[in-house]
């Protein structure tokens with residue numbers, strides 16, 4: 001892993017994600033190296049000759065720059081972690097996210113966070129100050145073999161579950177975000193049973209529009225060979241695509257009803273690159 005220090009030109013970037021007017025990403029690159037990561041296909045990453053998952057650039061002036069930008073842009077709500085993991089191991093060294101959270105708290109700015117890192121637990125007292133609107137904590141369990149291929153360096157799922165419960169117990173709004181749901185591997189009853197102690201759960205289907213969906217399919221296919229053809233057919237045939245997701249939605253609705261839970265799944269349109277809606 002090559003970690004570099006760089007100087008950012010801007011910290012608050014406008015976004016169409018419905019969790020804030022701006023996104024903040026104190027790092028470029030991510031040590032967790034998920035194959036299905038949509039950040040791999042952002043312009044700045046595509047134009048970067050380095051391989052995703054092998055570098056992290058720490059934008060070391062982010063906190064100072066943010067202080068200035070807050071005065072000019074006056075945001076009300078922001079989102080942290082749209083194209084990187086804000087609590088990846090490099091954060092232990094740089095503490096950029098921690099300083100940014102302190103600044104948002106001091107300035108009365110609401111924030112949401114996308115994460116899958118147990119390191120966030122170290123910021124519990126900061127997150128409990130009332131400005132954190134919600135943490136969407138990715139947790140999924142498609143088995144260790146598939147995980148090794150799809151998320152080779154991400155934290156263990158059991159640790160993520162522990163930290164979600166810790167945040168929940170400390171009164172911090174947190175949603176267990178099960179993503180990606182993989183057709184024909186995902187089991188709604190098992191998922192809901194595993195997440196039974198988490199009050200808020202949402203699901204997101206695998207995005208078949210990803211630039212490297214073939215690589216994702218290949219990884220899944222190395223354990224479930226029959227699925228290569230099935231996924232390929234879903235990509236080609238909108239009717240099949242919609243039918244598969246309708247079945248998955250029904251299985252979640254049914255399992256949730258049996259468990260006395262409320263939940264929802266976001267399914268990407270076959271031609272929509274990234275349009276997540278969060279509750």
Ligand code: SF4
Pocket residue numbers: 030031032033034036037038039083084085116154
């Ligand atoms: S943790 Fe998030 S940002 Fe990092 S590689 Fe995985 S999906 Fe991408």
